[in-house]
Amino acid sequence: MPVITEIEDLKRIYRNRVPKMFFDYCESGSWTEQTFRENSSDFDKLYLRQRVAMNMEGRSTKSQMIGQDVSMPVALAPVGSTGMQWPDGEILACRAAHAFGTQFTLSTMSVCSIEDVASHVDKPFWFQLYVMRDWKFVVRMIERAKEAKCSALVLTLDLQILGQRHKDLKNGLSVPLRPTLSNIFDLSTKWAWGRAMMKTPRRTFGNIVGHAEGVTDLSSLSAWTAESFDPRLDWEKVKEIKKLWGGPLILKGILDAEDARMALDVGADAIVVSNHGGRQLDGALSSIRALPSILDAVGDKIEVHLDSGIRSGQDVLKAIAMGAKGTFIGRAAIYGLGAMGQQGVTRALEVIHKELDVSMALCGKRNISELDRDIMLIPEDFAGKWADTSSPAA
Ligand SMILES: Cc1cc2nc3c(=O)[nH]c(=O)nc-3n(C[C@H](O)[C@H](O)[C@H](O)COP(=O)(O)O)c2cc1C
Numbered sequence: 167m168p169v170i171t172e173i174e175d176l177k178r179i180y181r182n183r184v185p186k187m188f189f190d191y192c193e194s195g196s197w198t199e200q201t202f203r204e205n206s207s208d209f210d211k212l213y214l215r216q217r218v219a220m221n222m223e224g225r226s227t228k229s230q231m232i233g234q235d236v237s238m239p240v241a242l243a244p245v246g247s248t249g250m251q252w253p254d255g256e257i258l259a260c261r262a263a264h265a266f267g268t269q270f271t272l273s274t275m276s277v278c279s280i281e282d283v284a285s286h287v288d289k290p291f292w293f294q295l296y297v298m299r300d301w302k303f304v305v306r307m308i309e310r311a312k313e314a315k316c317s318a319l320v321l322t323l324d325l326q327i328l329g330q331r332h333k334d335l336k337n338g339l340s341v342p343l344r345p346t347l348s349n350i351f352d353l354s355t356k357w358a359w360g361r362a363m364m365k366t367p368r369r370t371f372g373n374i375v376g377h378a379e380g381v382t383d384l385s386s387l388s389a390w391t392a393e394s395f396d397p398r399l400d401w402e403k404v405k406e407i408k409k410l411w412g413g414p415l416i417l418k419g420i421l422d423a424e425d426a427r428m429a430l431d432v433g434a435d436a437i438v439v440s441n442h443g444g445r446q447l448d449g450a451l452s453s454i455r456a457l458p459s460i461l462d463a464v465g466d467k468i469e470v471h472l473d474s475g476i477r478s479g480q481d482v483l484k485a486i487a488m489g490a491k492g493t494f495i496g497r498a499a500i501y502g503l504g505a506m507g508q509q510g511v512t513r514a515l516e517v518i519h520k521e522l523d524v525s526m527a528l529c530g531k532r533n534i535s536e537l538d539r540d541i542m543l544i545p546e547d548f549a550g551k552w553a554d555t556s557s558p559a560a
């Protein structure tokens with residue numbers, strides 16, 4: 167059993183274990199990957215304030231996200247095709263999150279269907295919805311989320327069209343996996359993965375089969391997304407979805423103060439400041455840089471969460487200190503899952519928890535609720551300004 171002390175360890179094992187095209191699919195940002203890189207490197211521009219002799223005994227990372235208790239303010243972000251990285255990946259990741267005392271978000275684009283996951287876990291999870299052209303599918307999916315007793319709906323707004331990821335196109339990523347020349351070779355070198363996957367043959371997208379056309383014959387993810395996702399999504403539809411759902415609603419993919427105000431107007435319970443892990447608009451601000459202006463606009467009226475770029479407990483600490491109520495991890499959990507299944511997701515959460523706890527202590531804080539901007543040095547130019555408006559960009 168390898169010694170795992172940081173998320174990077176899980177990433178290395180994951181990379182060696184899965185076919186290249188699946189690693190690339192997870193790791194890629196769009197186009198030049200500027201936003202993908204800055205999601206992480208912008209965290210490094212924030213400095214933490216070391217304090218001493220502040221009595222660090224009796225610490226807790228417990229918090230709440232949308233009023234639900236969490237053992238630390240880190241939930242699992244929705245990740246499409248998770249079950250492609252490890253058989254039953256969605257079920258295992260959900261179990262790991264629940265056992266750790268935090269939340270799991272099931273993607274619309276998951277391999278295991280919502281019913282599958284619900285019947286294999288014993289606590290409610292969150293469901294992430296994509297808005298398809300087929301409105302009947304959307305309505306039915308919301309009903310299924312209710313039937314599965316999901317405790318929040320996470321509506322993703324930043325992917326009605328796919329940001330281009332060069333590697334996926336070059337690797338010929340198609341779902342279900344078709345043996346292109348490059349991955350025949352790769353698969354043969356990763357026989358362990360192939361064997362594991364064969365033990366649990368599953369359909370590609372468990373939620374969608376039978377509800378959308380063409381899903382079993384994808385030429386490419388982007389072509390299929392363009393065909394199936396609704397480009398006419400607007401705030402009226404968001405309102406309709408809120409009404410149909412009737413439960414806690416989280417709007418994901420907000421990166422601008424104006425959109426945050428719209429989210430507030432439609433009555434969402436929370437927003438996730440996110441650029442989809444740098445997979446959509448390349449050249450967009452990193453999430454951590456976009457966060458301050460969004461907090462200024464709506465921070466006292468709606469719960470604000472953040473994802474994109476979190477690879478450590480220090481990153482979580484900085485996001486919370488900046489003012490986010492909670493965070494989500496996407497890739498960090500998938501590295502763990504792809505490396506070691508459920509155990510790997512648990513390990514990812516443990517690593518981040520320990521980093522968060524120790525760093526909090528070294529900042530002289532004992533509770534999540536005590537964290538604020540006073541523990542950080544924020545460079546003056548961290549907050550920029552959009553050229554054509556008076557509102558701050560960050
Ligand atoms: C492989 C992969 C698939 C994703 N699929 C979805 C998805 O189906 N739905 C969604 O709302 N977000 C999806 N996301 C975005 C994540 O929910 C999250 O916003 C992002 O991963 C956060 O960045 P991080 O990976 O740096 O933590 C996906 C991200 C990755 C890496």
Ligand SMILES: O=C(O)C(=O)c1ccccc1
Binds near residue numbers: 246247275387442
């Ligand atoms: O890859 C993604 O980021 C994503 O959200 C997605 C979109 C369409 C199908 C599967 C996943």
